[in-house]
Amino acid sequence: MATGQDKETLLTFVAEAREHLDGIEGDLMTIEQGGAEIDAELVNRVFRAVHTIKGGAGFLGLDRIKELAHAMENVMNRVRKQELVPSPGIISPLLDSADVLNKLIDAIGSDVEYDIGEQLRVLEMAAAAGLGEKSGPRAAGSGPRLMVEDKREQVPEAARISSSELISRFAVSELELEKVIADGSDIFVLEYDLVPDLEKHGKTLLDFIDELNRIGKILDSNIDIESVGDLDLDSGRLQLPLSVLFSTVLDRELLLSFTGLDSGKILLLSSGEDTGPLPAAFIPEPLEPEPEEINAEMAAETVPAVKAGDGPSPLAKAVAEEASLRVNVKTLDALMSLAGELVLTRNQHLQMVASSDQHGLKLVSQRLNMVTADLQEAVMSTRMQTIGRVFNRFKRLVHDSARKYNKEINLVIEGEEVELDKSIIEAIGDPLTHLVRNAVDHGIELPQERVRAGKPAAGTLYLGASYEGGQVIIIIEDDGAGIRPEKIRDKAVELGLFSRAQLDLMTEQEIIKLVFLPGLTTASQVTELSGRGVGMDVVLSNLSKIGGLINIDTQVGQGTVISIKLPLTLAIIPCLIVSVENERYAIPQVNMQEMVRIPAAQVKERIERIGQALVLRFRGRLLPLITLREALGLDKQHFYEDLEKDGQYPAQRQMIEDRRGVVRDELGRPIGDEEQSLKDKRAQGEDRRQSPTGAYYILVLWAGELQYGLIIDRVLDSEEVVVKPLGAHLRGCKVYAGAAVQGDGKVAMILDIAGLSSIMNLTALPEKLSMAVSAADKMKKADSRSFLLARNSPREQLAVPMAFVSRIEKIDTGQIKITGGRRNMQYMNGSLPLVGIEEVANVSPLDESSGYCYVIVVRYGVRDVGVLVTRVFDIEDVSAAIDEFTHRQPGIQGSAIIRDEITLVVDLHEVIATILPEWAAVSKSAVADEKKARVLVVEDSSFFRKKITGFIEEAGYETFVARDGLEALDILASQQVDVVLTDIEMPNLDGLELARRIRASDKFGQLPIIAITSVAGESAEAKGLAAGINDYLVKLEREKIIEKIKSHLSG
Amino acid sequence: MVRKSESDEATAGRSEKTLIRAGEIIDAARCADIKEDYLRLAGEAGDSLTIDLGGTKGIEPSGLALLLALRNSFVRAGGREVELINLSGEIMRLADGLSLGKYFKITR
Secondary structure (H helix, E strand, O other): OOOOOOHHHHHHHHHHHHHHHHHHHHHHHHHHHHOOOOOHHHHHHHHHHHHHHHHHHHHHOOHHHHHHHHHHHHHHHHHHOOOOOOOHHHHHHHHHHHHHHHHHHHOOOOOOOOOOHHHHHHHHHHHHHHHHHOOOOOOOOOHHHHHHHHHHHHOOHHHHHHHHHHHHHOOOOHHHHHHHHHOOOEEEEEEEEHHHHHHHHOOOHHHHHHHHHHHEEEEEEEEOHHHHOOOOOOHHHOOOEEEEEEEEOOOHHHHHHHHOOOHHHEEEEEOOOOOOOOOOOOOOOOOOOOHHHHHHHHHHHOOOOOOOOOOOOHHHHHHHOOOOOOOOHHHHHHHHHHHHHHHHHHHHHHHHHHHOOHHHHHHHHHHHHHHHHHHHHHHHHHHEEEOHHHHHHHHHHHHHHHHHOOOOEEEEEEOOOOEEEHHHHHHHHHHHHHHHHHHHHHHOOOHHHHHHOOOOOOEEEEEEEEEEOOEEEEEEEEOOOOOOHHHHHHHHHHOOOOOHHHHHOOOHHHHHHHHHOOOOOOOOOOOOOOOEOEOHHHHHHHHHHOOOEEEEEEEOOOEEEEEEEEEOOOOEEEEEEEEEOOEEEEEEHHHEEEEEEEOHHHHHHHEEEEOOEEEEEEOOEEEEEEEHHHHOOOOOOOEEEEOOOOEEEEOOOOOOOOOOOOOEOOOOOEOOOHHHHHHHHHHHOOOOOOOOOOOEEEEEEEEOOEEEEEEEOEEEEEEEEEOEOOOHHHOOOOOEEEEEEOOOOOEEEEEOHHHHHHHOOOOHHHHHHHHHHHHHHHHHHHOOEEEEEEEEEOOEEEEEEHHHEEEEEEEEHHHOEEEOOEEEEEEOOEEEEEEEHHHOOOOOOOOOOOOEEEEEEEEEOOEEEEEEEOEEEEEEEEOOOOEOOOOOEOOEEEEEEEOOEEEEEEOHHHHHHHHOHHHHHHHHHHHHOOOOOEEEEEOOOHHHHHHHHHHHHHOOOEEEEEOOHHHHHHHHHHOOOOEEEEOOOOOOOOHHHHHHHHHHOOOOOOOOEEEEEOOOOHHHHHHHHHHOOOEEEEOOOHHHHHHHHHHHHHO | OEEOOOOOOOOOOOOOOEEEEOOOEEOHHHHHHHHHHHHHHHHHOOOEEEEEOOOOOEEOHHHHHHHHHHHHHHHHOOOOEEEEEOOOHHHHHHHHHOOHHHOOEEOO
16 A cells, blocks of 8 residues: 555545644634633644644655654644643744645645755744743753653553553553653554455555554554464464554544554554543444444545536635545435435336326326435535635635734634535635735725724624525625725726726716726735735636626725625526527526516617617616627527417518618619628618517626626526536537526527627626716706707707707798898798807808708797707707817807717807897896896706806896805805795705705795706605795796796795 | 475574475465475474574465464474574564564574
């Protein structure tokens, strides 16, 4: 059984060593925290762990591991004897050595060489530290002398007693026994029958002796000489019973594995690390309480290895590299009995099929269903591992980093028992490590900073896991500084990812989410810990790969909470089965948010086309849409649902799709190849057919941070599908995550939701889109306006605020008359003065060549005025800001980008006032007679403020302006005001609250308040009335506003 | 294979002892020969029987069982001891490990 000879043994050793090392870290840190008050149990546990590793390594000829473990053991031994206080100076080298041990163990079988010389030296110094100090609790005499005494004391009294009874059979001195026990070895009696035991393995006696000497020491051996018999016996039945008194550092389990003996043949006499008394008498049975369990444990170890998932990443290596898995014996038993059940059910099934017993078949299939479900659960449970495995690694990480950065951090771990599939446990190692590092490095502040901020000096890092609706939620929460959005904003600008203007439109939450973009790391200083450029984007993509979702919630100064949602397993996942073109696809439910059906009648309103992209108006957002058919490049077929026959039938008519004719030139010749151009048109054209049930089914999906809608044909079912990996030929296909075989034998491809969005180039677009929408929503509340779009020439687009427009008339140019040098026309039994925008502003003149034009009828004061334009073509809600500088000129208020075109916004009142100055005077004089009333205009938008004060002053009133409710109250307190005109949505103090405060005031409680807003509607109005607002008007309804002011003043 | 004390160095001066030469490997195949030799020589052996392990490179479990059985037979028949001589380093290791000194007189 030399190195490499017995792979099984090596694997057992590696698995066990890892387990021991896993535990060591946490224990060492607890020991360090305990300081001089030593928890003997804990110290012993670490000692034993190192000790076992040493023994196994020694046996397998892994010299470096043995040496290092031995050096660690020396230090631990001195801690155990209370000769060393486990200060950080002692524990740190041990922790480092544990790391090196891990590396050495990882490197077994590879050619990687590690130099452990330095580590050995450090450990030696640590071990020697106590000797020099003489400060150990028991240090009385000189160091070495003390050690000898200690050693003697260390020998358990009981060991000497027991030797009389048990060991008397062997020729071994007490002194030798004591020495062995003091070295930390266990003493076993091994029972062999050499002839069968050795010949079975083809070993010679010499092999046997050498082997034993390698893993321990043969103290003595007895051959049962009587049983051997003499030569008179038939030589064919030779017996050679041998009992060996054996000392070794291996634990019982390893010893069983190495010797190949049955567990009943190995008897533990004393345990080197047990300080308790030895059993008084030799009990010829193993000391472990349940031999059955030991056997079972052995059996469990030889369970066929479960293959690990994808290639492990370096950080998760320690967890990931396991090729074998320990399985609880109970689980194995359960599996076995379920397998039995399955066979039974199969037999029943065969019977029922043979006898064509329909009822019986039903029962059997029910039973099969149950058994399968149980079996599935049981098998899954063998793959389940506790998340504690991952969490516990962070104890060390946090401990080390905290010390390195002089931070004080309490790590609180909860939910270690939560179980996840092995492959997921392996995959989350990396992302979690990064997040924890972030929290330690960037999140939690230095103690002095924390104290200054009024927080306890020690920060708290909480790691928790819990189940929630078939998923696992992992929370990483720190009470640190939080993420400052401005930092992210600056970085995003610096990297050229977004412009300031774009960022200004985003909510803080949206900005925080930008950390998931590649290259954005918030640390202004790159540290070894986390600021290495690879960052949250990798975290996000790694989590997305396993169907995880991540959310960040941060409060500056308060801390950050990161929550991660993970599926329990990747092997069987709940999916929605949908179909497109009669092909089935499975969509993982973890990616699904909801399902939307857009009835045929609403398709036009709710689904829009922006450029080439389809979007859905959905909960106040524009949701980008992907048509699955297009994404997969499927041919368009049309199916008609025959509701009577309950089935789908392909449409027979092929040519109906395109009714448009061929494009022809002026002479009537078709342009290009007729056939081809027809085809092209058809290919590009929108399908104008609607099936009788022409509703859209849209699945609202999450792919990481990205949300989009997927248009599918039909929703079939919701199913738990077993994921089958794709064949090598499909590996490169990003849209599929796997395949699922369904009940009827058909295959449904499992869609990769993230892959689908990336091949459709959805990654960048939706960010902007949704931003634009949310910005648009914001603007809509405050500043969105309708504009009438018009042109005098094709090159120049004009916009007229709809608020001023009463009517639009299309007229024959012949109707335009010139009277007294002014254009006018007959209109509604009167004369309508006509003005052209070009008369005031430098814009293209009216084009009368087509023989007709449009008149925009505007109410001006008490009369109507017509504004002439060549063409009016649409009305558009515009939320874009109006640039009041670049194109400002008389009659033109400014410019805005509307429909991707620079558009001049016409100031109608200025145009009219310039052309018809006397009308403006009349309009003013209409109110001039009245007492010059004072109107307080409260409005946060400068655009509206200017417009409103403009027409109120034009109407002959005096105005005061305030930018919000607070300013308004100040003005009210100092000025005489007759009417308040206020916006509702405003910063600091909004319109409703302003109204309430005005009403509550003694001095100006009776003031008429007119609300001017874009948020109209009954409920808004009711709220307004309740707050004390007299009237609710829509912004820029000039005439109505003036009328109301008038009526309030006269009233 | 079995000879009365001849000119063998190791046995010089021990002519009264009976010597069995064990051979290179003591395994099941050799057992029959050794047994045969012993049965032939036992009568002449007196109170001490010597087994020469010079040249013996390996002992298999069945071989050892035979040696022990031989020893038992010899002692039961009134013999005092069985001596093993000319042990190579390897065989010595084996003898130490199995504490064969308890059953044989061992001379290097």
